[in-house]
Amino acid sequence: MTPDERIPVEILSGFLGSGKTTLLNRMLAKGAFRDTAVVVNELGEIALDHLLVESAPGQVALLEGGCLCCAVIDSLPETLLDLCRRRSAGELPRFGRIVIETTGLADPGPIIEVIRRSPLLAHFLSLGVIVTALDMLGGQAQVERHPEALRQLVLADRLVLTKLDLRTPLSPEECIWIAGANPLADVVTAADVLTDPALLLAPPRGPRLAGTDSPAAYSHAAHTHGVRACSFRLNEPVTRAGLAAFAAALELSFGADLLRCKGLVETRGRLLLVQGVGTRLAVSEAPPSAAGGEPHLTVIVRQRGEDEIAALLPWLHVPEGTMPPTREGLQ
C-alpha cells in the first residue's frame, strides 16, 4: 500500500465509565462510522461492550483476555492484520478506518508504540487520532486519584468532555486545568461531536508527543494499582428491589473504592443493562444488540477482594418490597 492508502487506526481512550462506548454508538447511529471497523477490548472475564456497540455484523472484533496495553498487547497486531486480510478478501466491507476502544484502565502509550513500530503494521496501517473521553462528573478528582486517567489525558490528541449535561457549566478554573493538563490537545464536548461527528476524528492540530514507553515496559500490576475486575455469572433472575439493594450495598461497602459496575441482568423475563460509574448506578432496557447475552455483572474495585463483592450478590434476589440495606444492617 502507498502511504496514502494506509488505513488509519484511531484510539478511543478514557477512564472507566467515561463514555467511550456511548460516543462510539452515537457515531455509529449517525452513520458517521459507516466505513469503520471497531476493535473492542474490555476488562472482566465476561465481555459486554461488543454487544453494546451497534455496528454492522462482523465489523466488531473483540480482544479478550485482559487489558490491551499489557495483557493482550501481543495479540493486537494479529487482530489488526486479520481485519485487513478479511477486508482484502471481501469478507468485510471495505472499511476506511479502524477504531480501537480500549479498556478504561489502558495506557494508550504501548498501543501507540505497537502501531508505530511494527514494520508489518506500518505497511497497511497508520496511527490516527488519539481521542480521550474525559468524564466531567468525575473531572479533576478522578484524574488526580487514578494515574491511568492522567496518562489517558496527557497522551490525547483530542479530549471529548462528557457528561456536561449532568452538571453546572465548566468553571474558568476547570478550563484552565484542562488546558494546562494537556496543552497540545483540541478540546471538544460530547454535544459538539454529536452535532458535527467529523470533529471526533478530524486530524489533530497540535504536534505529536514523542517517546512514549515501549510495550515491554508494562505489566498489568504496573498500571492497575490494585484494581480488580471481578465477573459473576447470574444464573437466577434478579428482582427490581434486589438491584436497588445491591447498589446500596455496593456503595456502603466500597464507597470510593468502587470504580465501575456493569452487566446484563434478567428480571421478569426482561434483559436489563446495568451501568454503574463510581457509586451512581443506572438500569435500563438492554439494547436489541445485547439480546441473547449472558446475564452477568462485572464489578471493578480498587484494593478490595472478589469475596467481598460475592458476599453482596444475594442482595440481588431479595423479594420485591424489601428495603435497601443500611450501614448498620450490613455489619
Ligand SMILES: Nc1nc2c(ncn2[C@@H]2O[C@H](COP(=O)(O)OP(=O)(O)OP(=O)(O)O)[C@@H](O)[C@H]2O)c(=O)[nH]1
Ligand atoms: N448523561 C450522560 N451520560 C453519559 C454520557 N456519556 C456516558 N454516559 C453514561 O455513562 C455510563 C458509562 O458510559 P459508557 O459509554 O459505557 O462508558 P465507557 O467509557 O465505555 O465504560 P468502560 O468501557 O466500562 O470503561 C452509561 O450509563 C452512559 O449512558 C454523557 O455525555 N451524558
